Amino acid sequence: MSASNPPLNRGTTTTTTTHPLSLWDQVAPRNYMSIVLCFSSAQTHPSAQLSVSNHLRTALSRLASRRREFAGTLHLGGPGSTNPHHVLLSTSPAHHIPLHVVDLYDESDTRYEGLREEGFPARVFVDRRLVVSGELRPGGKRVPVVQIRFVFVRGGFFLLVYLHHAFGDGSCMDALLKELGDETRLGADLVVEDEQEETEEVDRTFDIDLPTGEGGGNGFDQLLKQCPEYGLLPEPTGPTQPILPPIEGIECHDLEEKIFIIDKNRLDAVRQQLSNSTPCQGPQPTVSRYMTLAALTWAHTTRARLSTSCLSPSLLAHHQPTLFNSHDWLSPTKNLFPTNHSLRHYFGNSISWAVTRFPSTASLISSCLPSSPPSSSSSLNPLANLATGISNFNTTISAPHIQTRTRLFSAIPDIRRLGLALDARLPHYFSFNTWLHLGSRATFLFPSYGEGDDRQKKPDAIRRVQGNCGLPSALILPDVGTGEGEIWLLITLEREAMGVLEGDGGWMGICREVIGSASVLGETVGGDDDAAIFI
Template identity: 25%
Template sequence: MVDFTVPVYEKLASWNQNARREYISACLCFPYDNMHPRSAVIQHLQAAVSRLQKKQPVIASEIHLYRQSGMLYLAYNPPNCFETESSVVTVEERPVDFLGDDFPRAYQELRDLQWPPGFFMDKHQLLGLGDFSIFPRARAFRLQVTFLEDGFLLWVHLHHSVGDAACLSAILVSIAAETCGDNDALSPPMTPLQPAKLTASIAPDISWHDLATSCPELGLFPENTPFDSVAAPLPRLDPPPPAAQPHTSAIFVIKVDALKNIGEMIRLVSCVDNTPSIFVVLSALTWNYITRARYKHEVAYAMATPEVATLGLTTHWRQRAFQKEAAPYFGNASAGVITRVPRDVLLGLSGHPSRPGGLPAWVPAVTESIQVAFKHVDEPFVAVRTAMMDKAVREGRVLGRTTSPFYAGDLEMDSWRHLGVHARWEIPGVGVAEPDRVRIVAGNTSGGRGALVLPAKHDAEYVELLVTLAEGSMKELMACQEWMTLVDRVIRAHGET
């Protein structure tokens, strides 16, 4: 029987042990009346998060790295346990001067520039978040605020070893509800323990070979690989060196109606009943045009790049499998899904899907391959991946991803479009219930090359696609007339024109 008056110290579940050991973070951008005292804002947020952590103590937990085994442990206080300084989520004020000399001091300037991604991405060091290589402990969740002239930034950070983007979204919605006085937010308490039934259908002595065959997106690093390589790309062929040129990011703003129209054309050409989702259509187009741009620029990699191109996507399996069993589970449930096509399918065929004359052949072919990959996400899919992660934890082995950002045909893409979409805030001095924008600080951009759909309001007419590429590849992408026909406008890294 659990004693709910003493601290809990337990080994993290295997889905959490095998997640990237870093924070996933977002920044919510609000207008703010500077006549209102800042202290009232911080006190209001502190009261909200303090109420929430009593209902959901996991958000106030601390992650401990046991260096000898490489395993992670979770330390937290149950609801009735005496609070200590280390068991409370504290709202931290982070002055704008800490964000760099180039960061706008006035909110209107940030708005005029359309909240460029370069002001937000890779700010972990400037935000003082640290990493396990320096200190073997990390807070599970952190909340920081930055005040600008007539603006207010809310930085939210969830350690990926505790939860995924869906967990971060749930926390956002719940804290927002607490700011409005909703006492039912994120209640009853959830558990960080993953359901035991996930692997009930898998033989306990299943071999690594069988697991790897069933889980093509996962692979095994050599023995004695350091655990800071968890979820990193596995080397394939002769791994090429990183790109010599620096990377840059840009947001491509695309009309939702344009993607819907292409989806309807795909449905008609394919003679099927259901139209592919906006995300599936966007994934197919993004994969194609980024691959072409990278091949034009990164010619040095052409000989080392496999003849098969790989698209890595992320899906939250709790929406598709073990819904009842996983309902109380607070933790990672993001599974990698991959699809592969011959690289010549992406490189050898041209034609824009929205031009008269019909769809080029690659559009329905690539779209169908993505849809088939998602259809395979079911209970057996989750069970075998859980078994592989369990085995890795038992034997102290490190799992990696089989997609590699070094190869021009490989792309990892994710969607945070619905992150905190249901959140309605009530913050002193902030006259709106929703942020003007949500920007990503760190997410799934695959070590410098990747694509991520950014959060948007429910009725948004546009999709914002964050793309990170080598500078030369980005220039090629922006010079591609077929791709830019889709794009309404581009928000460059620091708002350049």
């Protein structure tokens, strides 16, 4: 492994500025949000690799100079600070964004084209050698906000991007990719499409003044009861990690990930049928494509998991079927706090959790699609109830909802003890998330691409990077033009349950293809990492 770019502005004053981060940053997982962008390249000999890495190094230097926060470092407050368990951001003109070129694979045996033909299986990027620790320890060393790594293979390369979750969420990662891509194209005399975006420089803020509102029960215990998606971890290993109490007979170690390519037309046909069912009367479906897919995924994965679970029915009966899906309350379409000026240029975390609880596993499983087309819209009433239920729970995320949780984050004595009441080891607990638009605006230029405008390129794929498979969940992968009319859905399940899901005629009826977990890079190495929750 070779480190790259030296600090900027060696001859200038290296004043360091410390910035407080918002309470919503404080409660975010304290690890790196890790992704890989896959690029093909006709030239991968050593001189071409050096040219590519030098080109990116220059782009990163420009980005660090213009957006110092991306070159910043994170550390815990420590003694004397307002809260020793809170994370602080430090910026300086001397900081740089770390870039490393990593030798992991034998290029003579590793073919990029073979990976592309396989659809870039998720398992390829479940490898502890690709994971960067973002652990923040009291008195420990400072951690970079952003880190970049290159991995070259024959016929292409992987650009690994690590953004610390305590600094930002998926929308921040999307902004980072967009700006990094722009920097790689700067000065290349290329025609860049007018994206009609605001280009003026703004003074971004990393903390917010969010009124906590009024309401009963301002003590921590009372606030925790008002926020049922949260609970207390037995040790300060959080925040926002799942609470996993000891349960006799529960195991969740033999997991695998596969990508299901969903056919949008088939999914929309289900939505149209839902519009004719009793819960969704009207000329247009009252649930979105996203909610329909979330409902179908939860129902069918639960049925597959229950059919292979060895847990007793009495144990499961004590736990109500629960779905977590992340919800960006600061999205422009939400506009929950239109007059709050501190949010106007805020750059940081703004993810809450919409939690759907269903009466019973029987009612959840009855929402599954039949193997053959339904005979009438009334047979889809259970699915319509489930989809509208998920949609309704998402609408509960309002200004008072956010204010109550802000009060909770402020009141907890040690924010590292705050965990999620999401035990996805249970077969009827699940989480659903989307990265659909992550990276969709980013276009890159690297010198190995060719001549003129042909050098501008979007990645062939964007995948999640992990040290091992996380808990059972589903994630809509970024759309970088992978296929017309398709949604690429990454599902993590127990291996036996995955086999049942692939044999489910109702579920496979909305799928075009399944991309398996076999890797052309050879056996991947699982390992411990702290990436159980990505938001």
